[in-house]
Amino acid sequence: HRVDQLSIFEYDNQLWSNETRIRYRGQNDVSEIDILRKAPPEAVKAKLLTDPRTPVSNSITAKTFASLKELPGLGFLRG
Numbered sequence: 001h002r003v004d005q006l007s008i009f010e011y012d013n014q015l016w017s018n019e020t021r022i023r024y025r026g027q028n029d030v031s032e033i034d035i036l037r038k039a040p041p042e043a044v045k046a047k048l049l050t051d052p053r054t055p056v057s058n059s060i061t062a063k064t065f066a067s068l069k070e071l072p073g074l075g076f077l078r079g
Helices: none
Strands: 008-011 014-017 020-023 031-035 047-050 060-062
Antiparallel strands (some): 008 047
16 A cells, blocks of 8 residues: 555644655656655644655555646646
8 A cells, every 4th residue: 555654743723744756757657656754844843643654665666647638636637
């Protein structure tokens, strides 16, 4: 499960997960996903609520979305 390596943070009455960086390498290749051991810069003062279920590895590779148009909530990009 991809979310097993995520911590949960709280900042300003909102929940956050780890800062995550994705390097998309094309529709037919896997992407490299780096999960950092901290909250994202938008929530730098966040309080850790729970550690990840699985210890964070340096990076993982996985198929990701083919384009931003596939992300839920971004229907405005479909033109």
